[in-house]
Amino acid sequence: MALMTYAQAAVLAVRKEMEADPRVVVLGEDVGRGGIFGQYLGLQGQFGAERVIDTPISEAAIMGAGVGMALAGLRPVVEMRVVDFALCGMDEIVNQAAKNRYMFGGQGRVPLVARMCNGIWDASAAQHSQSLEAWFAHLPGVVVVCPSTPQDNYSLLRASMACGDPVIYMEHKTLWGLSGEVDPEVKIPLVKAQTLRKGGDLTLVSWSRQVAICEQACRELAQVGIEVDLIDLRTIWPWDREAVLASCGRTGHLLVVHEAVQAAGFGAELAATAAEETGCRVRRLGAPRIPVGYAPMLEAQSRIDADAVVKAAKGLVENRNLEKVHA
Amino acid sequence: MALMTYAQAAVLAVRKEMEADPRVVVLGEDVGRGGIFGQYLGLQGQFGAERVIDTPISEAAIMGAGVGMALAGLRPVVEMRVVDFALCGMDEIVNQAAKNRYMFGGQGRVPLVARMCNGIWDASAAQHSQSLEAWFAHLPGVVVVCPSTPQDNYSLLRASMACGDPVIYMEHKTLWGLSGEVDPEVKIPLVKAQTLRKGGDLTLVSWSRQVAICEQACRELAQVGIEVDLIDLRTIWPWDREAVLASCGRTGHLLVVHEAVQAAGFGAELAATAAEETGCRVRRLGAPRIPVGYAPMLEAQSRIDADAVVKAAKGLVENRNLEKVHA
């Protein structure tokens, strides 16, 4: 056990995998200096510039070369800097990485982890603040991971690098400095959600940076007697149906909260599935469908704070949304 | 009124807008020859190569130049050939076209229609068969349209070209030859769904090529006494909440059927919203989360036929899905 940041946990995960397996390489812009978030700090020094590869500003080639490397027997960690720039390598992700194994009938595999951090980057406005996990959940052939703590980042990054599938690995742009205990021996399997609180009134599902905000909301809700099953989904696809649906069956109420735009966000998938499978009451809370603004009070309109979570939870448990509509 | 194909209806729509407004231009690969689906047939002859612009194979530049043209006062129709290739211009769509007006504080607008046909293209396999309307529904700043008939294609394309917003206009790859009556005087506003059948048992929402399949299913359902409100959503975002939710309120059951992958598809948004707002029972039917295969029986696994719709509808109305889970 050691106290480390979310970024340091990631460095440790990559280091361990690189030590264990010479096929692992890292490629991306500025990775030699440690990456702009320190998420590769020290790795080039240890493993050399051949394995920790500084690349030109060429997102399509970074992603596409990652695919080629994987087909040729390497296990690349492909750095996209932020999910917003991954859009510059979208054909390579969607049409090449995700579909390769299938369309070539299993002749090859693409064991590759594409890191593209997600979320609102403080005061960085519309082009640096997107959360696109729902897009990749919709894309056959990829795993999608959104870790919320240093321990999860360590363990899930290792699990992702080991799984043999193309993984869209979405750290959060503003969690890099978050400190926490990390036990390097702890393994966390992909697909396993974590239940952070137990309570019978409401199932609250969230992930990434939003989890901590939900935890705060749960404490406030507890004070007014609403006890919450709080679930950190961790892996977005495939998601832990068992944990979520079992909880929904118990509580009869599901609230999903995410930083991404609510419209067609991944919360819709969870809410729809829960409604289909358990008939429970559902509600989602995500950002309004607006680009993220620069000025603090504009940017704030795209954030879901604990108050909003508390309000939505109360409304759901007290069945207010249905009343409203039926009135 | 005249009988014409879905492709001819589109040509007519573009022709009328080009005749009425010299700012309208068309740009994309092979548009001079009429486009590979005949969707621009005759336009270069009428308007010249300056307004119907054959371009290099440069999706990023086609889309990006469209943005620049729009900012400089033109009203471009940007041809992406199929949605699968639009992935090569994704930064230009997402970070440039969609966000421009917002992030520059309304200094400019991007009145542009990006045509990128959607859906399974027969026997064309994984890279030519995607349906990505859910992605664009999740993207603030754009309108998303999926016409299902020649008349809709005519009227909605004109409405899209007139609306002043960036529009993701998704025709269907295999509807081009579909014939139907088109009245050039008919205006169909964006956002307005069309109710194709009235019935009290079930609300069935669909769009694009899937609508005709749902119509067939409705006929079969009628024979076993299940009467369906069949709604062709037409505009995916913004969607016609009033029509859909009012129907759900009446029938108490919503089934959404789409050709796209079900997981995190737009059906999830509709189902989740209906469950939130009306508490009705919901169910979705979309493709499994697999790439589309080439051989006919593999490809067929990604299609939703009328039988599947009938089965899902019956299950929903008879509440079988809930029974199953609660058993």
Add this chain to the structure above:
Amino acid sequence: MEEKRETLLALYRTMVRIRAFEDAAEAASQGGVSAYGKAADGSAKVRGPLHLSTGQEAVAAGVCAHLEPTDYLTSTHRGHGHTLAKGADLARMMAELFGKATGFNGGKGGSMHIADFSVGMLGANGVVAAGMPIAVGAAHAQKLQRRPGLTACFFGDGAINRGPFLESLNWAKVFQLPVLFVCEDNRWSATTASGPMTAGEGASARAAGFDIPSFTVDGNDVLAVHEAAGELVGRIRDGRGPHLLHAVTYRLKGHVSVDPAGYRDPAELAEALKDDPISRARAVCAAIGGEGADLSVLDAIAREATEEVRAAVAAADAAPWPQTSAAFTDVQTTGEGQWR
């Protein structure tokens, strides 16, 4: 002289096998795709868009003659020739076009995804220029792993206008990778002539901006292609980094097999038909003299190819379809079974 004749016969054999394959695939594809104003009528055995390399055989043959199984190759939507020339089994290729379980991809990919990873052929691609970054990645792996081998990266003259062309050339040079870029310049991009869409002199000229040595060759002269490719492959194997071969040829058919290509000047086609690489190879063979001079050797080779293809078509036709359950395999391992 004897050596040249041997080389030529081997190249000729590759070319006629490609030609026979394309002819048979073309015949089997009629009625299989809705485009160019025609609707699919379901009668075809080969369905979907079929991009024929008819007329371009000399490029595939001349380049791939220098490749080993340890070398990789990435291709385009027009990839049959490259795949055959790289050593893939012809019958399994045809089975893939027929969508059968015995095809290389088990019927999952079809023509646009023809591939044989076992001989280093990493795939055709339905997206223009998309094979290029994959090629440089494969070559990057070869270099890092100190493995022998290079990667041959084929692309069309239209592909040089897509961004990945630039990113791949730059990448290959920056990392000094063993890549042979091959621009198969057939002068058309779908239904649009490439010339007016292309600034400058094309692939070769652009390569210069990246300090990538290049060579322009008559792509219908199979010996010339063979010689030029041999020189460049040799340099690459010597560790001298990426090189580019710009091979000028012609697409004798439409963009896809059902495209009558009515948009192009018949005179242009007539001219091109006179320049058929296979006829030219026959003429050269005759000129060399010796045993092949009476052309009966060539005829025998051609007959053999036709026969091989005929058998492949019959086998493909008779082969089993994939199980429907195969639609659900090889998607991803994590969460296998979670399809909705």
Add this chain to the structure above:
Amino acid sequence: MEEKRETLLALYRTMVRIRAFEDAAEAASQGGVSAYGKAADGSAKVRGPLHLSTGQEAVAAGVCAHLEPTDYLTSTHRGHGHTLAKGADLARMMAELFGKATGFNGGKGGSMHIADFSVGMLGANGVVAAGMPIAVGAAHAQKLQRRPGLTACFFGDGAINRGPFLESLNWAKVFQLPVLFVCEDNRWSATTASGPMTAGEGASARAAGFDIPSFTVDGNDVLAVHEAAGELVGRIRDGRGPHLLHAVTYRLKGHVSVDPAGYRDPAELAEALKDDPISRARAVCAAIGGEGADLSVLDAIAREATEEVRAAVAAADAAPWPQTSAAFTDVQTTGEGQWR
């Protein structure tokens, strides 16, 4: 001589206004971004990534001196200099950096989206090379509409490794558009030196592959930039199609304002500081002689700039924040109000 002095004074004025703006923005940005191991402490008035063009003023000044309001300009993440030089109001720019309602974008964009459409400045861009296709589109519109004017397209030396660089150059040449491409080569791409990531000789050499005439200039010599840009702009206005100016300069600051750039050799910086374009302009002015020789004229201009910036900072600080409701305007007209 008199004319040269006048030109130089005007260019000097543009440069010192940019420098003063950057210095003030830099000061106001400390503590405003979490990166490079530091966390945002909330104390900054200018928040988020701030990319300073300090040291690169001569390029913006020299090029934009030839532009009219009917000309368009697209810029990069490092766009303050271009925006000021294109004639945008300095105070409204500063207000935008402060996120205030009085800023050009009403506080919605900040530094990375600085723009003044009213003077043809179509925006900075947070995505490397993304302004390039937009520029060619704007120029395409100018040509089609037979309007006077050209489009100046600025980009960095790192941007030439992204696909849109190629697609834009090709496009501009194919359609013979009035575009001036300006590569502002500051030798760095974020924390990575551009040289080892770039195959060939860079922007100018690549332009040749597209038959786009180009010119390489000492980007810290404002008169040289001015002269070269004047020549190229003249040719473009004469209808001779796109041209490229490759201006070699240096990024005196870190990648963003809070980046100490500890990764670069101090000697390299020391060398570059001696080559400061503003100092060099002063020296040239002194050498020309005449009224400016005693430098007091220049000092007055610099003082004026500092004063203008001081006032702009004060005004920005005092200006109102945007209403929260503004977060919901200018998204899209169709379906306005349907936010969830």
